[in-house]
Amino acid sequence: MQEVLQQLANLQYIDSRIDEIRQLRGDLPEEVLDIETNIVRYEAKLKQLEDEQTSLITEKSKLELDIESSMGKTKKYEEQQLTVRNNREYDALTKEIEAQKQFVDNAVSRIEEIERRQEEVVVEIEAHKVNLEETQVLFKEKKENLDSVIESTKSEEEKLLAKRDDLEKELDSRYVRSYNRLREGLTNGIAVVAMEKGAALGMALPPQTQVEIRRKNKVIIDEHSGRIVIDPSFFDEARKQLKI
Numbered sequence: 001m002q003e004v005l006q007q008l009a010n011l012q013y014i015d016s017r018i019d020e021i022r023q024l025r026g027d028l029p030e031e032v033l034d035i036e037t038n039i040v041r042y043e044a045k046l047k048q049l050e051d052e053q054t055s056l057i058t059e060k061s062k063l064e065l066d067i068e069s070s071m072g073k074t075k076k077y078e079e080q081q082l083t084v085r086n087n088r089e090y091d092a093l094t095k096e097i098e099a100q101k102q103f104v105d106n107a108v109s110r111i112e113e114i115e116r117r118q119e120e121v122v123v124e125i126e127a128h129k130v131n132l133e134e135t136q137v138l139f140k141e142k143k144e145n146l147d148s149v150i151e152s153t154k155s156e157e158e159k160l161l162a163k164r165d166d167l168e169k170e171l172d173s174r175y176v177r178s179y180n181r182l183r184e185g186l187t188n189g190i191a192v193v194a195m196e197k198g199a200a201l202g203m204a205l206p207p208q209t210q211v212e213i214r215r216k217n218k219v220i221i222d223e224h225s226g227r228i229v230i231d232p233s234f235f236d237e238a239r240k241q242l243k244i
Contacts, residue, residue, distance in 0.1 A: 001217050007171045008219075009234035011179060012192035013242055014164045019189055021153045021160075028146040035139045042132040049125045053118065060114045063107045070107070074100045163242060175219075182226065193222075194232035201225060 077097045084090045168176050183191040193200050195213050200222045205213070213220050213231055220229045 001219070004172065004175060005216060005219065005230050006234050006237060007167055008175065008179060008192050008228060009230055009238045010242060011164065011167050011171070012190070013235060013238035014160050014167070015183065015189060017242075018157060018160050018164075021157050024153060025146065025149050028142060028149065032139065032142050032146055035135060035142060038135050039132065039139060042128055042135060046125065046128045046132060049121055049128065053121050053125070056114050056118050056121070060111055060118075063111050063114075067104050067107050070100045070103050074104075160242075179228070182228070186227075190227065192228045192230060193225075194235050195229050196232060200227065200229045205229065 074097050077093045077100070081090055081093045081097075084093065179191050183189050190201075195205060195210065198205055198207075198210050203222070203224050205222070209220060209229075212218060213229055216231050216234075221227070222229050
């Protein structure tokens with residue numbers, strides 16, 4: 001039974017160290033992904049604004065040409081009015097002149113709208129460029145930090161995972177299932193704890209339970225937390241055996 005208790009201690013020791021390594025990375029992977037998503041969003045918005053800017057320039061140029069053409073038509077119709085032979089022709093030309101003038105008024109109004117929007121777009125483009133540059137710098141910093149953490153802990157984590165696999169194969173499947181089920185149900189993942197000064201995680205243990213734990217000949221479950229409580233010497237041995 002002592003071998004089983006030692007294997008459980010080893011398993012917990014490994015899992016706790018793996019948890020520490022992953023906690024060291026913290027939220028970095030999610031942060032890096034979020035920042036990367038923001039970069040894509042800023043790039044898309046920037047392209048949209050630049051496309052709008054190009055479209056506004058094209059539209060304004062076309063309107064200016066249309067205004068020039070319309071004013072040319074107006075001048076031609078006004079000259080034709082001087083040579084008409086009846087009121088019907090004169091009235092028809094008057095309507096054409098009014099239509100061309102109305103078109104020019106509308107085009108001029110639209111050009112004014114375009115110019116206002118062009119000013120706004122320039123400001124928005126500059127703001128998005130700043131946001132994009134700042135986000136790219138932040139992404140570079142976070143990515144380098146994450147890569148550094150991963151690189152510094154990768155080797156140790158791989159060795160720990162390999163040892164964990166070996167331990168699960170050696171340990172009776174009943175204990176493995178119980179341990180894993182217990183660990184998954186705990187927020188801190190501590191399924192096996194050491195008895196310290198007659199207590200487990202600060203909760204005093206009955207004297208008889210303390211005696212049984214010190215005998216090291218059975219698996220003791222703490223009635224308060226449901227965790228497996230073992231003699232601290234098992235963790236001392238785990239640190240010696242699993243020094244990586």
